[in-house]
Amino acid sequence: MGKKLLTEHINVPGIQGYEVYRKMGGYASVEKAIKSMKPEDVVEEVKKSGLRGRGGAGFPTGMKWSFLAKPEGVPRYLVCNADESEPGTFKDRYLMSRLPHLLIEGMITSSFALGANTSYIYVRGEYYYIIAILEKAIAEAYAAGWLGKNILGSGYDLDLYVQPGGGAYICGEETALLESLEGKRGNPRIKPPFPAIAGLYGCPTVVNNVETIAAVVPIVNQGGDAYAAVGIGKSTGTKLISASGHINKPGIYEIEMGITVEDFIYSDEYCGGILNGKKLKAVIAGGSSVPILPTDLILKTAAGEPRIMSYEGLADGGFAAGTMLGSGGFIVMDESVSIPKNLWNLIRFYHHESCGQCSPCREGTGWMEKILHKIVDGHGTLKDIDLLWELQAKIEGNTICPLGDAAAWPVASAIRHFRTEFEEYVKHGDKIKDVKYYFHTHNMDPAAAYSSL
């Protein structure tokens, strides 16, 4: 069994409530930080831990914290990003609904480290029941003296609020989140300035993912060095993986970074192999935005080494032959899945969620979706495949926020690794037109569809 730093006690009965959580050692990090450490010391431990942001980009958390501007007389904010909208990612939900006090403890310790006296948890609106869970836990924390004025007699004050979002993927982008939190339309801001300088209400702000903030608890409890000893290389600690798709045991796994992808998919400790004994076809390893990889490249790197579950391991080979750990949304597809249809589905999502401020994303996502629709409906041409390739290349890197990239990468990788499948759709267009309804109701491979005709 791998080491569990976050979810060790998740199955203890009553852990949702304050009493049990406290009995299991909860809030020790707050005690330790406030009573025996200076805020800078906490930042230092987080730096030593090598913790990287768990929201998707993997930016070193300690470094992000040390960038926070600290002008005199200006409040600073910590905002927790609990918008969790990346398709295939559902770990924050699990953490918040089962261990709400872990997040709150992390928020208090982190707010202390950053010198924030007001902090927010921005939760996606669809998680309405989690909002109630968090609010109950916050009330318990206030009652026990972990929140409010003069915490533990230290003179440190902190108020913590939960803010529901309105249900937009884009509000997970940190500056759109801040706009939304301010009560405005959730449009990503044009950077610079970055939130560390001018974030919420124009004040210095740190935005961190739920899992990142939760990880601060074991880091402070055990020390940064002990945390850094877990994991592999620059991918320290554990990572929650949301495993879904055609596997025997879908769910959330806390893994120690460094295990192999093969082990993760096939061992009984984790996914337990492919459903119904079928063959693995492809994996989207880090949430819907990251490049899809075919079986040979997800199990082994281009150099033939076993592929490792870590930031560097999954990225090995660059975009030509690798992918990203992203948010840890691990989507497994067996041989029955049609890649073009799956891609159409994903791009339909990005098209729908584009905020519409910048031209490449606003116009490009819709255009790509229409072409994909045309292809999977059997009306596509070979030129359409080339056009898709060119369009994604003209979106990537040219937009205000990374949603443009998030829409471009799946297209690029699907064409890069599964071009023949798109060509099949083009070649057998006539047949597909006949089985249109069939195709729309089943996620089926075209070859299988012809044989069933």
Added chain:
Amino acid sequence: MAKVTIDGITIEVADGTTILNAARAIGKEVAPPTMCYYSKLKTSGGYCRTCLVEVSKGSEKDPRPMPKLVASCRTTVMDGMEVKNTTSPKVLEARKGVVEFLLANHPLDCPICDQAGECHLQDLSYEHGSAKTRYEFERRTFDKINIGEKIQLHMTRCILCYRCVKTAEQITDGRVHGVLNRGDVSEISTYIEQAIDNDFSGNVIDVCPVGALTDKTFRFKSRVWYTKPMDAHRNCENEKCSGKVVLWYKGEEVLRVTGRKDQWGEVEEFICNTCRFDKKKTSDWTIEGPREIDHSSVISANHYARTLVKPNEFKLNEVNPITE
């Protein structure tokens, strides 16, 4: 002060200057095209992405190139920075992409559009686009809404540059319109068909780079290149209005009044609605003389004294496409 080199030309500018403004200070040859930035409006720019440039050297202190193209209108210069605009194939490629995206859903109804001839999207497409579109789907349309007596909204032509929103916010004393909805169905709207009507609301017409907001009092009266622009002024009662305008004549008749636009197509000063919509007699104005249009649009093709190309730079085959 910061020294910055753009397409091989070095200039020294004040700290905090954007790459775009440094490029404009050098001149037209190196200035990236802009569709959403407007120097007279705070926080404008960043949306359209036509002004993307490559930063091949970040600064003297940190010479690493920037990993992505950046919006020159929103990125400030650093001392020792090196920027590539027209000398970067990557930039030209990306810009071509942006033009294609901007045109994908554009109705291309130039033959019936009042903006034709002074449209920045036309100029941009002409200079940076390709002759053919690869977009083959039905173009997006919107329900028509009426935003009042004087201003005509054609949402299908809008490129969502946000200029009119910022104008209403910063120049008029009450913004009643904004962007509704999301993504490629975003639209400029007043939400409840409220009229956009206050002293300075007409300026949204001047800042609109395309024909999405046009002057109803000038609607279908003439192609702009058949009209003759004259600089004129009057002592405007509105203290916030400069009273400095351009009168667009056809024969003896003033068909339209606009602000005076500089070489970047931006108004020099905003004007009030009285000057714009209600003063259409020559006797209302003191005429200063013909307006020089320093912009490579078709309007300048017909008349003007000052041409774009100075005599010593004149190259026959470049300006005379007929010989090709």
